[in-house]
Amino acid sequence: MNKISDSILEEIQNCCDIAEIVSGYIPLKKAGRNFKANCPFHHEKTASFVVSPDKQIFHCFGCGAGGDVFSFIMKQERMDFPEAVRFLGEKVGVVVKKEENPSYPQAGSFTGSLYIVNELAEKYFQQNLLKPGDSLAELAMNYLENRGLNKTALECFNLGLAVDKWDGLLNFLQKNGISQELMLKSGLVVKNANGKVFDCFRNRIMFPICNSQGKRIGFGGRIWNTVSGVNSANQPKYINSPETEVYKKSKNLYGFNQSKKFIIDKDYCIVVEGYLDVIVPFEAGIKNIVASCGTAFTSDHARILKRYTHNLVIVFDSDPAGQEATLRSLDLLIEEGLNVKIAKLESGYDPDSYVRKYGGIKFQNLVDNASSLFDYKLNLLCLKLNKLVPEEKAKIAASMLETINKIKDAILRSSYIKKLSESLMVKEELLFSELKKIKSFPTGGVDISKVSIPKIYKMSKVAEKMLMSLMFEDGGFIKDLKQIVDYDEFSDPIAKKIVRHLYEQDLSECNPIELFKQIGDTQINSFICNLLVSDMGIDNKKKSFEDCVRKIKKDKIQLQLDALHQQINRLKQSESQELMSLLKQYNELKKEQNAYETVAKKES
Numbered sequence: 001m002n003k004i005s006d007s008i009l010e011e012i013q014n015c016c017d018i019a020e021i022v023s024g025y026i027p028l029k030k031a032g033r034n035f036k037a038n039c040p041f042h043h044e045k046t047a048s049f050v051v052s053p054d055k056q057i058f059h060c061f062g063c064g065a066g067g068d069v070f071s072f073i074m075k076q077e078r079m080d081f082p083e084a085v086r087f088l089g090e091k092v093g094v095v096v097k098k099e100e101n102p103s104y105p106q107a108g109s110f111t112g113s114l115y116i117v118n119e120l121a122e123k124y125f126q127q128n129l130l131k132p133g134d135s136l137a138e139l140a141m142n143y144l145e146n147r148g149l150n151k152t153a154l155e156c157f158n159l160g161l162a163v164d165k166w167d168g169l170l171n172f173l174q175k176n177g178i179s180q181e182l183m184l185k186s187g188l189v190v191k192n193a194n195g196k197v198f199d200c201f202r203n204r205i206m207f208p209i210c211n212s213q214g215k216r217i218g219f220g221g222r223i224w225n226t227v228s229g230v231n232s233a234n235q236p237k238y239i240n241s242p243e244t245e246v247y248k249k250s251k252n253l254y255g256f257n258q259s260k261k262f263i264i265d266k267d268y269c270i271v272v273e274g275y276l277d278v279i280v281p282f283e284a285g286i287k288n289i290v291a292s293c294g295t296a297f298t299s300d301h302a303r304i305l306k307r308y309t310h311n312l313v314i315v316f317d318s319d320p321a322g323q324e325a326t327l328r329s330l331d332l333l334i335e336e337g338l339n340v341k342i343a344k345l346e347s348g349y350d351p352d353s354y355v356r357k358y359g360g361i362k363f364q365n366l367v368d369n370a371s372s373l374f375d376y377k378l379n380l381l382c383l384k385l386n387k388l389v390p391e392e393k394a395k396i397a398a399s400m401l402e403t404i405n406k407i408k409d410a411i412l413r414s415s416y417i418k419k420l421s422e423s424l425m426v427k428e429e430l431l432f433s434e435l436k437k438i439k440s441f442p443t444g445g446v447d448i449s450k451v452s453i454p455k456i457y458k459m460s461k462v463a464e465k466m467l468m469s470l471m472f473e474d475g476g477f478i479k480d481l482k483q484i485v486d487y488d489e490f491s492d493p494i495a496k497k498i499v500r501h502l503y504e505q506d507l508s509e510c511n512p513i514e515l516f517k518q519i520g521d522t523q524i525n526s527f528i529c530n531l532l533v534s535d536m537g538i539d540n541k542k543k544s545f546e547d548c549v550r551k552i553k554k555d556k557i558q559l560q561l562d563a564l565h566q567q568i569n570r571l572k573q574s575e576s577q578e579l580m581s582l583l584k585q586y587n588e589l590k591k592e593q594n595a596y597e598t599v600a601k602k603e604s
C-alpha cells in the first residue's frame with residue numbers, strides 16, 4: 001500500500017482546526033487558552049478532556065486518550081489512519097488520490113461498482129417482498145411474521161425476497177445498465193457449463209450483508225416456501241454470496257452495521273451464528289449482537305470488534321459435538337487480548353428459537369450469567385475426564401495451560417494458574433514450570449519476583465516530566481540536556497523513547513505535531529499530550545532545569561548504591577578482596593551523590 005504523502009497530510013492538517021472538528025462532536029467550553037469538555041471516550045461527570053488550539057492536540061486526563069486531529073477522528077469514528085485522512089480530506093476539499101491507498105473503494109472503480117450491484121439487488125429483492133397485492137409477497141410476509149419478525153425488523157435489516165425465476169434479478173440488473181461481466185463478478189448471477197446465465201438466488205428469503213460502513217457486499221438466502229414446486233429436500237437451507245472482491249466471509253460480521261452503536265454503549269458484543277439469531281434477539285431489544293454467518297469466528301473478526309469492545313459473549317448452540325474444537329478456536333480470541341465469555345443454550349435451541357419461546361429477558365439473563373472461557377473449558381474437561389485419575393488430571397492441566405499460555409497479561413495469567421491449581425489440587429509452581437515448557441510469548445527473561453520498583457523512581461518521574469516539558473517549550477534545552485544527561489538515564493520507558501528521538505534527530509525545537517508523525521505510537525502520543533496540556537508550574541526555567549538534572553543524577557546513583565548494598569550484604573561474612581572493592585565503590589558513589597546535594601543547598 002502506498003503511503004499518503006506528507007504534503008497531503010500537512011495540507012489537511014492545516015485546513016482542519018482541531019477545536020472546530022472536535023466541537024462538531026461534543027460541546028467545548030473555553031478554559032484559558034484551551035477548551036474543556038466531558039471526554040467522549042470514557043464516562044465522566046467532570047470535564048477532563050482538554051483541546052489545545054495552539055498546539056492542535058487533545059488530551060484526556062481521565063482515560064489518557066490524546067493526539068492530533070487525525071487521532072481524534074480515528075478514535076471517534078473508529079477509522080484506521082487512511083480512512084481518517086480521507087474523511088478529513090473530504091471535509092476540507094483536499095483530494096487524497098486513489099493510488100495513495102489502493103485498498104480503499106473509489107466511486108467508479110471496480111469495487112465501487114460491486115457495491116452498486118449489491119445495492120440494486122437489495123432494492124429488487126425488497127420490492128418483491130413489499131409488492132402490494134402480490135400473492136407470493138403476502139405469503140412470504142406471513143411466513144416471516146410466523147417466524148416472529150415484524151415490519152420494523154424487516155426494514156432495519158432490509159430483508160427481501162428472491163422469486164422462483166431464473167432471470168428475475170438478471171433482467172432487473174440489465175435494465176439498470178449493469179454489464180453481464182459485473183453481474184458475474186458479484187456472484188449474484190452465475191453461468192453454467194453451457195454458457196447459460198441465470199440468477200443464483202431463487203425462491204429464498206434474502207438477508208443483505210453489509211460491511212461495517214454499511215455498504216452492501218453480499219447476501220444470504222434462506223429457503224422458505226416448500227409448496228411452490230421446488231424440491232426443498234435437495235436444497236441447502238442457506239446459501240450465501242460467494243466471496244468477491246468486496247465480500248470476505250472471514251472479515252465481515254452480520255448485523256454489525258446495525259449493532260455497532262449498541263456494542264459501544266454496552267461495551268460488549270454477543271456473538272451468534274445465523275442471520276435470524278441476530279434479528280430475532282435484536283427485535284426483542286438485545287441489540288449488541290452480531291453473527292459470524294457460515295464461518296468460524298476468525299482473528300479478523302476479533303480485530304474488527306476490538307475497535308469497539310474487548311468483551312465478547314459467545315452464545316453456543318447446545319450441540320455438544322465439536323464443542324471442544326470450537327473452544328480451541330476461541331483461544332485465538334484470547335491471543336487477541338479479548339475477554340471471552342460463553343453462554344450456553346439449553347438443548348435443541350438456537351438464539352432465534354430461544355428468544356421466540358422464552359423472550360428477550362430470559363435470553364439476556366443467560367448472557368449476563370455467561371461463564372468465562374476458562375471456567376467453561378475447565379468444566380467441560382472435568383466432565384469428560386476424571387481429575388482424580390493422575391493421567392487424566394495431567395490431560396486437563398495440559399489443555400488448560402494451552403489456553404493460559406495465550407493470555408498476554410502476566411497478572412491475569414497467574415490468577416488463572418492459581419484457579420487451576422486450586423481446582424486440580426496441583427501446586428502452582430508445578431503448573432508454572434509446565435507452562436514454561438510450552439511458552440511461546442516473549443517475556444524478556446525477567447524474573448518478576450526479583451524486580452522491585454524503588455520509591456525514588458516515582459520521584460524522578462516528576463523531574464523527568466518537567467525536563468521534557470521544558471524541552472517542548474524551549475528547544476534550547478534539548479541541546480543543553482543532551483550534553484549532561486543520557487537518554488538512558490530517564491527511568492520512564494516512554495520518556496526514554498521520546499528523549500532518544502529528540503537527541504537523535506538533533507532537534508533545535510520541538511513541534512509536537514511533528515513528533516506525533518515521527519513516533520506515531522498511541523502511548524507516546526498520549527504521554528506528550530498530557531505534558532503539553534498540563535501546567536507544570538515552572539517559574540524559573542533555568543533553575544528548574546538544573547534542579548531536575550541533579551535529581552535525575554542523584555536518583556541514578558541511588559539505584560547503583562542500592563544494587564551495591566545488596567551485593568555487599570551477601571558478601572559481608574567473607575571479608576574477601578571483592579568485598580573491599582565493592583565497599584570502595586560504594587563510598588565513592590556516595591561522595592558523588594553528596595556533591596549534588598551540596599550544590600543544591602548552596603543555590604537555595
Ligand SMILES: [Zn+2]
Pocket residue numbers: 039040041042049060061062063064065
Ligand atoms: Zn477520557
